[in-house]
Amino acid sequence: MATSPATAxxxxxxxxxxxxxxxxxxxxxxxxxxxxxIQGNPHDKGMGTSLCAKGSAGIAxxxxxxxxxxxxxxxxERGAGQWRRASWDEALDFIAEKLLKIIDEDGGQAIAxxxxxxxxxxxxxxxxxxxGSPNYFNHDVTCGRNTHHASRSILGLxxxxxxxxxxxxxxxxxxGRNMLESFKVKEAKQLIDALxxxxxxxxIDPRATLTAAKATRYWRIRPNTEYALAxxxxxxxxxxxxxxxxxxxxxxxxxxxxxxxxxxxxxxxxEQETGVPADEIKQAAVELSQDKPHVIIHPGWMTARHRQSxxxxxxxxxxxxxxxxxxxxxxxxxxxxxxxxxxxxLKSLGADIPAPEAKRVDGAGWKLKHxxxxxGLLNLMYQAIDTGDPYPIRAYFAYRHDPxxxxxxxxxxxxxxxxxxxxxxxxVNYSETxxxxxxxxxxxxxxxxxxxxxxEKGLKPAFRVRHQAVEPLYDSRPAWWIxxxxxxxxxRGEYFPYEDITDMWDHQLQGTGVKIEDFAAKGSxxxxxxxxxxxxxxxxxxxxSGRIELVSSVLTEAGFPSLAPYESPPAPxxxxxxxxxxxxxxxxxxxxxxxxxxxxxxPTNVLWINTAKAKELGLADGDWVEVTGHGEKATVRAxxxxxxxxxxxxxxxGFGRSVPAQTRAYNRGLGDHRFQKGLxxxxxxxxxxxxLTECLVKVKKAQPPAGGK
Numbered sequence: 237m238a239t240s241p242a243t244a245x246x247x248x249x250x251x252x253x254x255x256x257x258x259x260x261x262x263x264x265x266x267x268x269x270x271x272x273x274i275q276g277n278p279h280d281k282g283m284g285t286s287l288c289a290k291g292s293a294g295i296a297x298x299x300x301x302x303x304x305x306x307x308x309x310x311x312x313e314r315g316a317g318q319w320r321r322a323s324w325d326e327a328l329d330f331i332a333e334k335l336l337k338i339i340d341e342d343g344g345q346a347i348a349x350x351x352x353x354x355x356x357x358x359x360x361x362x363x364x365x366x367x368g369s370p371n372y373f374n375h376d377v378t379c380g381r382n383t384h385h386a387s388r389s390i391l392g393l394x395x396x397x398x399x400x401x402x403x404x405x406x407x408x409x410x411x412g413r414n415m416l417e418s419f420k421v422k423e424a425k426q427l428i429d430a431l432x433x434x435x436x437x438x439x440i441d442p443r444a445t446l447t448a449a450k451a452t453r454y455w456r457i458r459p460n461t462e463y464a465l466a467x468x469x470x471x472x473x474x475x476x477x478x479x480x481x482x483x484x485x486x487x488x489x490x491x492x493x494x495x496x497x498x499x500x501x502x503x504x505x506x507e508q509e510t511g512v513p514a515d516e517i518k519q520a521a522v523e524l525s526q527d528k529p530h531v532i533i534h535p536g537w538m539t540a541r542h543r544q545s546x547x548x549x550x551x552x553x554x555x556x557x558x559x560x561x562x563x564x565x566x567x568x569x570x571x572x573x574x575x576x577x578x579x580x581x582l583k584s585l586g587a588d589i590p591a592p593e594a595k596r597v598d599g600a601g602w603k604l605k606h607x608x609x610x611x612g613l614l615n616l617m618y619q620a621i622d623t624g625d626p627y628p629i630r631a632y633f634a635y636r637h638d639p640x641x642x643x644x645x646x647x648x649x650x651x652x653x654x655x656x657x658x659x660x661x662x663x664v665n666y667s668e669t670x671x672x673x674x675x676x677x678x679x680x681x682x683x684x685x686x687x688x689x690x691x692e693k694g695l696k697p698a699f700r701v702r703h704q705a706v707e708p709l710y711d712s713r714p715a716w717w718i719x720x721x722x723x724x725x726x727x728r729g730e731y732f733p734y735e736d737i738t739d740m741w742d743h744q745l746q747g748t749g750v751k752i753e754d755f756a757a758k759g760s761x762x763x764x765x766x767x768x769x770x771x772x773x774x775x776x777x778x779x780x781s782g783r784i785e786l787v788s789s790v791l792t793e794a795g796f797p798s799l800a801p802y803e804s805p806p807a808p809x810x811x812x813x814x815x816x817x818x819x820x821x822x823x824x825x826x827x828x829x830x831x832x833x834x835x836x837x838x839p840t841n842v843l844w845i846n847t848a849k850a851k852e853l854g855l856a857d858g859d860w861v862e863v864t865g866h867g868e869k870a871t872v873r874a875x876x877x878x879x880x881x882x883x884x885x886x887x888x889x890g891f892g893r894s895v896p897a898q899t900r901a902y903n904r905g906l907g908d909h910r911f912q913k914g915l916x917x918x919x920x921x922x923x924x925x926x927x928l929t930e931c932l933v934k935v936k937k938a939q940p941p942a943g944g945k
Contacts (some may be wrong), residue, residue, distance in 0.1 A: 288702075386547075470554055484558065860872070
């Protein structure tokens with residue numbers, strides 16, 4: 237742990253932010269045991285001292301009295317909010333007793349866990365492995381699953397297997413990737429630097445976000461028609477020989493099939509589907525060709541959430557291939573891990589634990605051979621709980637993950653979760669899932685805990701550490717301690733023989749030549765000095781053929797087409813709108829809605845509605861509106877604007893909270909997830925992602941709610 241010179245009363249700690257899933261490097265200033273300042277880590281050149289609003293509000297999280305302060309065991313019905321305080325010994329014994337019974341009766345595979353993924357999940361995976369369970373999940377069915385599998389089907393690499401050299405790009409196309417609001421600080425800075433240097437940006441979204449405001453070209457596309465636009469761009473590139481023929485010849489299989497398939501999807505056809513003028517589509521294709529290979533077509537996240545989004549993302553990767561944008565400065569690069577630069581990577585905590593005998597409960601990797609078994613498909617865990625097929629799931633840990641807020645249809649989730657014998661929430665917040673759990677275990681905040689070491693992959697791979705900055709304010713504990721104690725209590729202590737986080741660090745660093753002391757000066761240890769670029773003539777794609785598969789052998793074997801015909805989404809009937817959701821730079825979805833600082837800045841959400849549609853409904857800007865659909869309703873204010881497509885309405889995600897312990901967020905705003913009835917198990921059969929933007933609602937003028945909030 238790094239300290240300022242001279243005194244222990246004032247010190248600087250280099251660590252990793254925990255206010256959202258990006259986990260930016262930070263410098264924490266501590267005085268007399270209290271956090272007094274947080275900024276970006278100045279030793280990270282891409283970061284500097286910059287920090288977003290969420291990162292700055294870490295101090296408010298630390299000293300918030302409305303976070304869980306001690307273990308709690310449920311005393312009433314699930315969700316009733318009736319709890320009793322418990323000691324850590326009592327709470328962990330309670331959990332361990334139930335786990336032992338479940339393991340004895342149905343085996344360790346009857347235990348599942350989900351988290352938000354990220355660089356520290358070796359801990360949770362190894363915890364499950366020690367119990368004999370393969371059933372680790374992350375949140376990605378509601379995020380980038382379709383994009384991930386689209387990338388795998390073409391490149392043999394997942395979504396994070398490629399990175400983006402944004403700062404040096406000449407033209408970036410963003411399919412709903414709202415970089416300047418749902419942002420990574422370093423990525424946002426790179427984008428601004430690129431634009432300042434003369435790069436073009438084409439932004440595609442039914443709603444004009446802040447990123448759209450910086451765009452060279454903004455297309456207000458008809459909702460869920462991005463596939464048509466991507467097809468038309470590919471059509472124009474191929475028909476007019478604007479693509480990188482040498483790159484395609486050298487690396488690709490299936491190009492002839494693509495040429496035949498793309499014939500009918502002209503810019504003129506796409507204009508009728510998307511509302512984007514054909515001439516503009518053609519001009520964009522010409523500009524991209526002129527700037528190739530220093531271009532980026534970003535597959536985004538919001539494009540990963542509708543009926544044909546897998547094929548949208550797949551065609552976006554095809555566009556990058558046609559432009560030869562791989563391993564080119566200003567384009568996409570293949571992400572390098574320690575092994576790629578001749579270094580030994582961190583040793584997994586689970587490296588010496590026997591692999592579970594059971595197959596994954598969701599079928600990923602065996603029944604669904606085209607699905608990556610690593611993070612699985614969380615929605616199919618619910619199906620297994622409900623049916624017992626292929627075997628029962630009786631215990632579920634939600635670790636810093638709130639599926640009742642993140643996944644569709646919380647009432648259906650509750651019906652299913654009521655069937656498990658044990659539901660445990662480990663979190664720094666009172667989440668919706670925590671309020672429905674049997675046990676709440678308060679995790680120490682990211683400022684109060686250290687984590688296992690993490691690997692940063694990219695052009696310059698490195699190891700990173702989150703250092704504890706202050707002692708826990710309440711009776712909370714770090715996750716590494718919680719999971720270690722549970723493993724010991726169920727008699728598997730030989731798999732987690734750790735007494736302190738330093739023992740875990742020593743295990744991870746075996747054979748790397750790096751010592752934990754090496755992290756003190758900067759918070760990270762770089763494995764190379766200069767960015768590593770590969771020879772463009774010898775790129776290592778990991779498909780079965782070793783080449784870029786425009787027609788995927790994996791999809792063909794699984795019975796799915798690689799090039800699927802476009803299906804036009806039906807327009808909403810009069811009075812209905814497609815409910816879209818997204819992010820703001822102020823909040824990290826539902827994670828920060830109750831944060832004292834951030835809630836003051838943005839205490840609720842509003843409903844974006846198109847000006848012409850609002851006029852038809854007799855609505856003015858700021859009016860109260862009632863949103864109804866699928867047996868749900870909510871009342872919020874209207875944001876009447878030209879900057880959203882007439883077929884859609886939009887609300888920021890994370891609001892509509894139902895936990896009274898979060899007094900600032902309680903019952904404020906509209907929760908889009910509540911309207912997504914019937915979508916919990918309606919995943920894309922090819923990519924696995926949920927179809928969250930296939931939700932229709934009605935809107936009408938309303939009376940102000942009681943209290944007017």
